[in-house]
Amino acid sequence: MFRKIPWFKFSSPPNFYWLADRLTPWLWGGAAILGIMGLYVGFFVAPPDYQQGDSYRIMFIHVPTAWMGMFIYLLIALYSVIFLTWRIKMADVMAIALAPTGALMTFLSLWTGALWGAPTWGTYWVWDARLTSTLILLFLYLGYMALHAAVDDREKGARAASLLALVGVVNVPIIYFSVEWWHSLHQGMSVTLTDAPSMAASMFAAMLLMTGACWLYSAAIALRRAQVEALEREAGNPWVQDELLGAEEGGDAATAAEASGDLQREVRS
Amino acid sequence: MGKMLWALLKRDVSLIVMRRQDGLTVVAFFVIVTTLFPLGVGPELEILREVGPGVVWVAALLASLVSLERLFGDDYRDGTLEQLALLPCPLALVALVKVAAHWVSLGVPLVLLSPLLGYSLGLEGMELVILALSLVLGTPMLSLIGAVGAALTLGLRGGGALMALLILPLYVPVLILGSGGVVEVMYGEAAHAHLSLLGALLALGVPLAPLAVAGALRIVLD
């Protein structure tokens, strides 16, 4: 029974678990290296902006977190399509594992946007188009997670939340467009965040490095969270026993079963 | 099949009309929310005029949200929804007809009342016409989007609050386009762009939203 599980398939939980175990250290390491490089370039190479002084350095985390917030929502929608079409359980595990990190990134983007806005506009919050649509994105994340958790039957909750993610992702461009439009009609701010005038190459490099760091960090966290989810959901399966007990007892579940069979024969005779 | 759907439409409308109470509650809710704003903001017509379109639209949004619980709720509880899912016609069409009935009996009263409320907030002439027109195009969209949320939260504890969390962010474009059109007219511009975009949204929503609703209902009934 144990050997019949198609190990070659990436979507099978044990294989996923194994793969995630091997990937995460590299992702953590990469995130740390890129982060340190990004911070170095951002603080010690990039010159101060002639208009905004040093406050623009917030951009190096504001823009990457905003991108990640957006990107992770798209990923969730993608995994939802996979889950709804092929009923691959790991797709939903990945989607729900990504959601908290996506929400965190979106929140950080709002937070840094507010702190950047304070010296630039003289107030922490303006109804800037980008901040407003990011706020709505945060609500979409919260709705997705709330619906996923609200349904008692996990499978049903997963399907409902996946459908919601799809509806959301169809709406996201419409929301962005309409908010942008709304903002331009109501005589928007003349200075927009992220439009650092004549962005120097070093600024751009720092932003890219930090984006890479955030990307690797999110991947590592999501894989780890998906591992925990998979363990909890598949608690009764042999591969979980193998994963948890195998290491300490020096044998896998199959040999343990054989051993208990041996024991049985021994006792009988 | 057309006959069946027509029968469904008639049934839904007459059930809502029979439960006069519910329909009237939603309409009263719409009026009361609107009248709360002058009490909160102050009676100066200048200020009220500024916020008028937004107030009427937000009130319509909330009224639509309040009314949605009944859209599938009763049919779900008494088992009719299962029967509807077993009708020999696509569930998406059934959903579309139910949304249409919901809009005819609850959206239309909001549209009809809106000029009155707009007038009380200091809007006049063309602005009132555009307000009503934007609601004509916008409230079906509210019902369509809302139906998805209503279907997804069917039978959940605390479904109402969750439904608000799911739906309200999705209402944003409709709100922006609807009230924006009226604001345009207030500043002497034309509202064509807004209204045609609302129409475009509706044209997109009519075929797509029922599919999502049908999917959600299948999940809930499973």
Added chain:
Amino acid sequence: MMAASDGPAPDRDRAQPRLTGHGLSCRRGDAALFSNVDFELHAGELLFVRGRNGCGKTTLLRAICGLTEPARGRLCWDGRDIRKLDEEFRSSLLFLGHRDAVKEELTPMENLAVQDGLRGEDGGDDARLDALERMGLAGREDIPVRHLSQGQRRRVALARLLLSPAKLWVLDEPLTALDVRAVEMLLGLFREHLDAGGLVVATSHQPMEGLRNARALQLD
């Protein structure tokens, strides 16, 4: 897993079964309800689904209707998958669930008229009156259902059996809330339906006796 005591239907055995389930497994949440259930049902036969509480009787019935998708297995109507048939299958199906699907605001007559209209099967007021009378609801046709008792509501729901031309009846606990006379009458109705070449799938905690061509499907 499955124990079927075949009813005496020698003349029909050679014909193709109309409804078949093959290797059906269903889950509820993380728990498996039943697995590898097979059954065959010919025209004129009744399938009596039995088992303790929570063994998945209702789920099986809902799967037969296509409301729930079985985790594994195939359900066929006249040899074709019910998911492929979709609307074609649903037009020959009549399902009565735990809940009566009867509107409280409407009278029994209105309820039947609405249900007929929804299924596009308008048999006229006379047919509906006859059906209600047979169900023992004469004189209550025009009282809103909210004033009727539980058993009477159930009978309004069951009156649909008399009006629908559907060949396959899928009935979840049809005998609940019915008195002895009504049970007798309902079993008589089953007999008529089966004699006319119809099929019935039903669950019940009460025994259903006196029916020829009844197969039992034990889920456990």
Added chain:
Amino acid sequence: MWSGVGDFLAMGGYAPWVWGSYGVFAVLLILEAVLLARRRRQVRDRLTRRLRRERADQVREVREA
């Protein structure tokens, strides 16, 4: 570019905003990672304990049989 540590920390007069952003960014990311690691350990411990008990029961049943 910076004339000293003090100059660097002052961030050209924007210290509260810049360090407020980076500080919260760092704290939340680290917090997320730490909480996740803790949850992972808890889940693994809980499941391991359960599985070990189950296996012990199995062995005992076999012995008693």
